[in-house]
Amino acid sequence: MTILGSRARRLALALCAGPVLAGLLATATAPAAAAGPAGKPARSTTVTDVWMRDAVDDAGLQPYSGTRVWASPDIKVCPTPVECATSTFPVAGSTSYIFVKLRNPGRYGSGTDSGILHFYRTNPGGSLSWPLGWMPVAVRAVTVPTGVTTVQVTWPGVPGPGHFSLLAVWESANDPLLIMTADILTNVRYNNNIAWLDLVSV
Numbered sequence: 097m098t099i100l101g102s103r104a105r106r107l108a109l110a111l112c113a114g115p116v117l118a119g120l121l122a123t124a125t126a127p128a129a130a131a132g133p134a135g136k137p138a139r140s141t142t143v144t145d146v147w148m149r150d151a152v153d154d155a156g157l158q159p160y161s162g163t164r165v166w167a168s169p170d171i172k173v174c175p176t177p178v179e180c181a182t183s184t185f186p187v188a189g190s191t192s193y194i195f196v197k198l199r200n201p202g203r204y205g206s207g208t209d210s211g212i213l214h215f216y217r218t219n220p221g222g223s224l225s226w227p228l229g230w231m232p233v234a235v236r237a238v239t240v241p242t243g244v245t246t247v248q249v250t251w252p253g254v255p256g257p258g259h260f261s262l263l264a265v266w267e268s269a270n271d272p273l274l275i276m277t278a279d280i281l282t283n284v285r286y287n288n289n290i291a292w293l294d295l296v297s298v
Contacts, residue, residue, distance in 0.1 A: 143271070144207050145200070145202030145203060145204040146198050146209050146271055146289060148266070148288070148289065149169055149170045150165045150285070151167060152169055154288075155203075156202040158204075158286055159285040165284045166284075166294040170197040170199075171196050172195040173185075179195045179246065185298050187297065188255065188297040189253065189254060189256075190254055192254050194234070195247070196247045198213070198245045198247060207270075208241045208242065209239070209270050210239045210268065211238065212235060212268075214234075214266075214267065215233040215263070216231060216265065217255065218230055219231070219255060221260070224261065225280070226276065226280050234249035254297050257297050258297060259296050260297070261293065263293075264290070264291045265289065265290050266289035
């Protein structure tokens with residue numbers, strides 16, 4: 097996507113600021129997330145294990161120990177219903193399309209699973225606190241066989257312009273979320289069925 101003139105400079109500054117701020121937040125909270133919430137056991141075997149990568153090096157282990165948990169390669173935003181090669185910056189006020197890759201099996205279970213894939217977003221410049229800072233974008237019932245299943249949803253009325261985040265959450269009775277707290281970093285690290293993408297709308 098090509099953006100010309102001073103708008104491009106403003107976009108570059110906004111994009112750089114997002115990961116920097118998120119990185120500071122991750123540094124501040126990583127020790128608590130790595131240690132694990134009090135009284136919560138490590139993930140045990142479930143019936144199934146559908147998951148999404150938090151980063152390119154994510155292998156589905158819980159908790160994920162990497163740092164860039166806000167840059168999931170398994171979430172893409174595209175300008176058309178045809179999946180793009182790499183995620184693009186959506187245009188504020190327009191309709192975009194979200195693509196999510198669900199991987200099956202993970203390390204904690206196997207077998208075809210059926211569940212609900214939820215999509216949430218924050219307001220531009222808004223809070224990341226769960227659940228109050230996140231608003232529903234779309235929801236899709238999905239059956240996930242062995243392999244990689246790509247789910248696409250339409251996203252009308254992209255907010256902005258500004259910096260905000262997208263979240264994809266897989267929910268299934270056979271593959272429950274391990275823990276949900278107000279801290280989105282903890283939630284993403286400890287649930288391989290949650291993925292997060294930092295965004296800028298233009």
